[in-house]
Amino acid sequence: MDWDGLHRPKIYYAMIAVFCGIFLSVVDGNICNVALPTIAQELGVSSADSIWVINAFQLVIMMTLLPFSTLGELYSYKKVYLSGVAVFTVASVLCTMSHTLLMLTASRAFQGLGASMMMSVNTSIAKLIFPKRHLGKGVGINATVVALAAVSGPSIAAAILSFASWPWLFAINIPAGIVTFFMGWRFLPDNPTHVAGRRFNFKDALLNAVVFGLLIGCIELYSHDGSLTLVLIGVAFLIVSAWFYVRSQLRREYPMLPFDLLRRPMFSMSVITSIVSYTAQMLALVGMPFLLLHTFGMNAVETGVVMTSWPFVVMFVAPLSGALSGRVHPGILGSAGLLLMSAGCFLLSYIPEDASHWDIAWRLMMCGAGFGFFQSPNNHMLLSSAPNHRAGSASGMLSTARLVGQSTGAALVALLFHLFGDGAPHDALLLAGALTVCASVFSVLRLRSR
Secondary structure, eight states: OOOOOOOTTHHHHHHHHHHHHHHHHHHHHHTTTTTHHHHHHHHTOOHHHHTHHHHHHHHHHHHHHHHHHHHHHHTOHHHHHHHHHHHHHHHHHHHHHOOSHHHHHHHHHHHHHHHHHHHHHHHHHHHHHSOGGGHHHHHHHHHHHHHHHHHHHHHHHHHHHTTSOTTHHHHTHHHHHHHHHHHHHHHOOOOSOOOTTOOOOHHHHHHHHHHHHHHHHHHHHHHTTOOHHHHHHHHHHHHHHHHHHHHHHHTOSSOSSOHHHHTSHHHHHHHHHHHHHHHHHHHHHHHHHHHHHHTSOOOHHHHHHHHTHHHHHHHHHHHHHHHHTTTSOHHHHHHHHHHHHHHHHHHHHTOOTTOOHHHHHHHHHHHHHHHHHHHHHHHHHHHHTSOGGGHHHHHHHHHHHHHHHHHHHHHHHHHHHHHHGGGHHHHHHHHHHHHHHHHHHHHHHGGGOO
């Protein structure tokens, strides 16, 4: 008998266990941004050095997502997820106790390891929790939780720092992590299917870590004005490592970098659409604050409030688009949403300098609504196009595509500042609009694929 999800009331407890983990891992990706100046001052380090508190977290996630998704397929999504919650909680204790930059950076890297375990399998677990007929709705709720976490991160950080010191940013994770672990242990289902004869390949995992570590490392190094010589050396090592990695993966029946899934047109087009869309999203989200600061003269608080309008709308649109994805082809929904986002980006790039806060906010809301109509159907289609025994790799690839797109978008903003100076935010929004049109074309091309 085929597995077809959980039923009430157990499904509700399982959803809470998964969504709490997603919320924690996403919030901690950006909760430190607001606190970096305070952390740098109290630890007696430069602002540039303090950025490692963020980079260490993101880098470890990128290096380990696909290996952990493979472990989930081989052994248990539930075990990988619960191990991630445990590691994340212990790492939060270590972050709270850190009194040097080295200790805090190492603890954040360890925390990134736990976040990677949770991110690598969370959509696979969603596929086990929700009955097939409600999977689109479940993926939509998942996207809503991610958007809510993205909105809440800076606000939570600001609220905590208003009455407590920065270690409390990590201390709040500890009780939440403990509750999430026990709820997951009690209510999450285990993998209903396993493939006999498969083994975890540590050589592939190491090559994967090297390739993605160098990819994101080179992007980050260039984004932060690193030495061009070091960047070129890193790119050279990246090319050599990637050649060996791809060569080894093409020979595997179940590769860690899922070429077997990427050969499926529906899956590969969904991945490409995702990468291009997240690149455009990050171009807009990184470029807009500079536009608001330099062109409109807003302070940090005003910028934060106005920028919240984008993810705020996603919270409402993502569940709706997830529900619609079962009735309307995701390629059409995604394409229409991306065209709406593109229109918002172009309108923002040509916005007059005397525009009010509301004039800016409704354009950002257009972008958020468009992205919300794309995100849930795209994730649903990507997951649905993979067989059950490869759901872990599909989940890992979904998160990998998002992080590659976001890192590329941030690097492109840095490149535009190098090339065009103060005009970079305007050009970033133009480029975001153009890339979103391209992503819309990729999305609609999926109508031709089975």
